[in-house]
Amino acid sequence: MTLLSSNLLSQYLQVSAHFTTRHGGVSSSPYGTLNLAFHVGDNPQNVLENHRILADRLGYNPVNLVHMRQIHSNKITIVNSTMNFNTPPQCDALITNFIDTPLMVMSADCTPILLYDPTKHAIGAVHAGREGALKGILPKTIEAMxxxxxxxxxxxxxxxxxxxxxxxxxxxxxxxxxxxxxxYEEALIRVKEKVSLDVNTILHIQLKALGISLEQIETMDECTSCHCHDYFSYRADAQHTGRIAGVIVLRPLPS
Ligand SMILES: [Zn+2]
Structure with a gap:
């Protein structure tokens, strides 16, 4: 399995934060191989097995993981003790301060965001595509924390x-x-008659407006569409594809 880990968070022993790639699971094309989403048409047994493999690798109980039924909204769910793998809330952000309760955001081109407050020991997972970013899901989640x-x-x-x-x-x-x-005009890129959007630029503008410094932000630099052999890409894979995930979990504080 190929996972990306955060450099920014590597100094903190109480948190583990990773992003998955396409590699290391059991699903077959076009979900090959580590698809983590149930709603995209993949065999649910394979998706479950992929979740089990990931949980094994990262050392958490897969039942404790909270994921989302994502809807491109700015709706946030505060995780409560009744939630588990089988009851994903409909929203685009999760926050918690529970130990051993992994939060997962899934994506295929949209930006998966992981948040950590090392002082108050709280975490968040956010799904921000164009719509969610324009609706302010990221600043709203920080406000909720x-x-x-x-x-x-x-x-x-x-x-x-x-x-x-x-x-x-x-x-x-x-x-x-x-x-x-x-x-957010700064996020638009014009080349001849074509116009493109860089959603991460919108997110950076929003974070700057909150007074968050660049040292507090890590941005993974590979484009999922340019590197669609390593990541699922809704655009590059013509919409029939799986989902990668960001997963963050708080570990117990040393006693
Ligand atoms: Zn690209």
Whole structure:
């Protein structure tokens, strides 16, 4: 299995944060091989086995993992003790301060984001495609961590995982207009008659507006569409594809 781990979070012993790739699972084409999503048409037994393999590798109980039925919204769920693998809430962000309760965000081009507050010991997982980013899902999640766990923006550590970049995300003029109206013109890339969008630029603008410094942000630099042999890409794979995931879990504090 090939996993990407966060450099930014490697200094913290109480958290484990990773992103998956296509590699290391049991699913076959077009879900080959480590598809983690049930809703994309893959054999559910294979998806379950992929979750088991990942949980084994990262050392958590797969039943404790909370994932989401993602809907490109700005809806956040605060994880409670009744939630588990079999009851994914409908939302696009999860936050918790529970130990040994992994949070998972799935994606194929959208930006999977993992959040960690090393002071208050809280975590988050966010799904931000164009729609979610424009609806402010990321700043809203940081605000929810502030409200629920007392997270200070100066403490929060943010990892933007593998996502489609401006090189591959062509959009139409209507969307470009909306992006510009919302104040994110910087995220538009114009080459001749074509216009493309870099969602990570929107996210960076939002984080800067909150006063979050670049040292608090890690951005994975591979574009999922350019590197669709390593990642699932909704665009590059013509919509029939699996999902990679970002997964973050709090470990017990040393006693
Ligand atoms: Zn690209």
């Amino acid at each position: 502030k409200q629920n766990y007392g997270t200070a923006v100066s403490d929060i550590q943010i990892i933007l995982g593998p996502a489609i970049h401006g090189c591959c995300y062509e959009i139409n003029e209507n969307i470009a207009h909306e992006v510009k109206e919302k104040g």
